[in-house]
Amino acid sequence: MDYSKFIQEQIEEIRNEVGDGIAINAVSGGVDSSVVTVLAHRALGPRLRTIFVDNALMREGEPHLVVQGFAGIGIPVELVDARREFLDALKGLTDPELKRQAITDTFYRDVFVTEVRRSGAKCLLHGTILTDIEETVAGIKRQHNILSQLGIDTSEAYGYKVIEPLKTLRKDGVRELARQLGLPDSIARRIPFPGPALATRIVGDVTAERLATVRAATAIVEAELADTGAFQYFAVLLGDHATGIRGGRREFGQIIVVRCIDSVDAREASVRELPWELLHRLSQRITQIPGVNRCLYDLTPKPPATVEYV
């Protein structure tokens, strides 16, 4: 595939669609939304408004890293603090579908729609990729139709346009595009991180305290496994507790699962055979997080498991 031709075509397409209006997009720091941001910024310059929503579900230091990263390549990103809205929406939910729905609804119908209206934009840019569309059709993922998610009836919503520049690419194509666009490796090679963020890494209740636990475990896993070159690696906080013993006394602690997989495009995944020295070190560091006394390694490929737990 000729990526420089593809880039030129998408830039022209975005210019044609947006005309002399304003466009808006949300960047998560993931490779899909980051590539869309760069393409749209090249097409529109200051007529693009890009926001980063802090949903309380991000990894350690992530909101500022993303904003600073884009500032470094001359693209302004506005930080929208919506932590309270998301934590309130997740309160008491344990069912994965309800959690994902609450996050989607809070993002689109509450936070993003407010920003869209405030911006005056009639064009929304979205990082949908081919795998998203295929998995939606197959009933594996929820539908990703952004206008319905915004609560906008497409038949009545004359004037709103959605632009999805990456909808013909898979993850590996997007990565190559990121390199061609000159995005730093920290973005082009960034391991996939799901939209619902750390909420997909918590089985059971999502609270500020439990987010802090899985955030600490995630930082350890990412630091220890960065050199593996694996497709994806992360920590999951289970809802279960198990007995343990510390200082000679019985305790009832939380359980962290480490998952590390190899994959081309996340449609199938195999388990990485990590060295035992590394597995022991992960277990040793993770069980030092307050309240955690078990560390497990996920042995399941996709299928029959999915990559995420929620």
Added chain:
Amino acid sequence: MDYSKFIQEQIEEIRNEVGDGIAINAVSGGVDSSVVTVLAHRALGPRLRTIFVDNALMREGEPHLVVQGFAGIGIPVELVDARREFLDALKGLTDPELKRQAITDTFYRDVFVTEVRRSGAKCLLHGTILTDIEETVAGIKRQHNILSQLGIDTSEAYGYKVIEPLKTLRKDGVRELARQLGLPDSIARRIPFPGPALATRIVGDVTAERLATVRAATAIVEAELADTGAFQYFAVLLGDHATGIRGGRREFGQIIVVRCIDSVDAREASVRELPWELLHRLSQRITQIPGVNRCLYDLTPKPPATVEYV
């Protein structure tokens, strides 16, 4: 240590204590209670009554294997079917301490006490070992005083005697004793299996259906790991569920943890570094159990984890 002298002393001690009366004991098939059964049978012959309580929590085929195993060495064991009593007592319990308490109470105060009274025995034999006593004193295990557990006030219960022939030995000593007594390796080298049996291998609700799931996983783990020579290996069914994908459709499945440890006497334990080929095969077989779509390997030594989860 001179095991043949120890055996002779214990046999004489049992004869002295029981006199011309009747004694009763419960055998679980574990090495401790099996050794006590053989010692007491040598001491008392037909004046020993040995029961095996089927508590619905045993492994595949275990009740009949134990009864037949002892029949093979000339020791009659009576099978007491108490499955309904135990499942009823466990209904709705998820707290580990409450589950253990329900099993202890059902065993001692309901099932065993009935058998003791019916037998006319005034002597009870019990497989307490030194580690049990130490861990009770340290507050790690619940107390094991069999008369209190039977609801018998020791000060009023003149006439009841408890005999604990193994109370000066640790697990390795009991194993050696088993060999000296000519017990088959299937008992002498049998990996430790806790009193509350498969209920300690289920986090959350203990039901007949969930017992069937962990029983199937246990059979796979025991078959695959029998040749490892590890101290203990088993499967645990978690209470959590995780997303999966089968036949192209999203599903919500159960999670099995495999634990395999090395230890001398269970006071401390390290994680066995199993070959990856074996780990993959375990995962592949375990995720074929209906309703199970994840398989995890426990990376945590004791401490900070305990051997069991419940």
